[in-house]
Amino acid sequence: MPQLRGGGEEDLGASDELISFKDEGEEKVQENSFTERDLADLKSSLVNESEAPAMPEAVRRVQDVQRVYQEKLADHMEDGIKHHEEPMYKGSGYSSYPFLMLSDPYLSNGSMSTLSSKVPVVQPSHGVHPLTPLIPYNNEPFSSHSPHLPADLNQKQGAHRPPQTPDIPAFYPIPPGGVGQISPSMGWFTHPLMLGSGVHTTGIPHPAIVPHSGNKDMECYDRGMKPHLEPKREKEPKKPTIKKPLNAFMLYMKEMRAKVIAECTLKESAAINQILGRRWHALSREEQAKYYELARKERQLHMQLYPGWSARDNYVSNKGKKKRRSREKHQDSSSGGKRSAFGTYKEKDTVAAQFLPMEVL
DNA sequence: ATCCCTTTGAAGCTA
DNA sequence: TAGCTTCAAAGGGAT
Secondary structure, eight states, X not given: XXXXXXXXXXXXXXXXXXXXXXXXXXXXXXXXXXXXXXXXXXXXXXXXXXXXXXXXXXXXXXXXXXXXXXXXHHHHOOHHHHTOOHHHHSOTTOTTOOOOOOOOTTSTTOOOOOGGGSOOXXXXXXXXXXXXXXXXXXXXXXXXXXXXXXXXXXXXXXXXXXXXXXXXXXXXOOOTTOOOOOOGXXXXXXXXXXXXXXXXXXXXXXXXXXXXXXXHHHHHHHTTXXXXXXXXXXXXXXXXXXXXXXXXXXXXXXXXXXXXXXXXXXXOHHHHHHHHXXXXXXXXXXXXXXXXXHHHHHHHHHHHHOTTXXXXXXXXXXXTSOOSOOSTTTSOGGGTTOOOHHHHXXXXXXXGGGTSOGGGO
């Protein structure tokens, strides 16, 4: 697989290969039929986020700005991504997640266009857009006169830049008139963690930066559970954790989760993820390629934002200790690391299995 | 309150 | 280098 840490070569995951799955075609047919037929039967109530209660005025304003940038999307989206279907780039009820995309600094021309001209803003799904973790969320608009705002994209300074270094935000194209990306449904407005440790060294709040108090704290952060984190935040030293960029499948899950939930009565993530895993396999190579490309861009963006960051930073070796669950349950040790969804499914005893036709299990 | 489950992919670790 | 492990998201369920 492409490596990003190889010194910033041109590849950088561009070769995100698509994994070919045997019987993909057949699987796809089954999957689609499953989706439309079986899940439809299970549908009891649609989760229609577009019908959410009246949004705050601040959100509405943000979305107005987003709309403007969305119009530019078509001009900036490239290749397959440009033609991505609705869920990710069009409203479709996911109107609150703009999406900033940088030009590829590793393109052969080595150029990175100016931010203002390379800022597709899309409005993806329910949760967060693929790139949202890398997008500032705070309620405070990034005004065009912000000192953080772009100036020179080429001013990379390495991993340990002092706070208020003005270069990093340059990698986050912020629309003039400024709009941090906001997720009303997730309640990221003036999130306490934002004000606390969830702040990039530049001072820009960043959802990828979370208090280093374990994943559960991250969860709370992610789910916008603001109030009861207060006491904890006071006690714990603020050691921000920069989270990993999402891979293609994670991006896909984020986009499609709400849809799947809406299509069935399932709510358990484990079951939903099983379905999403199957749908992922059912995607065409072209469709998957879109997500690989998004993931690649996200990795690039992440790398630019946090040049010194490594997945190692969040890596906890369990050698000799027991922190997380054993993986043998759902990881086929004989697969040599390359897991097969079909090999990891428990047979017929999962929640999803109750809703899936036997042939797809 | 915390961990598990469940998925795939990226990246780290170990032998 | 191969093979394994961890983490990324999500949120209901289990402990």
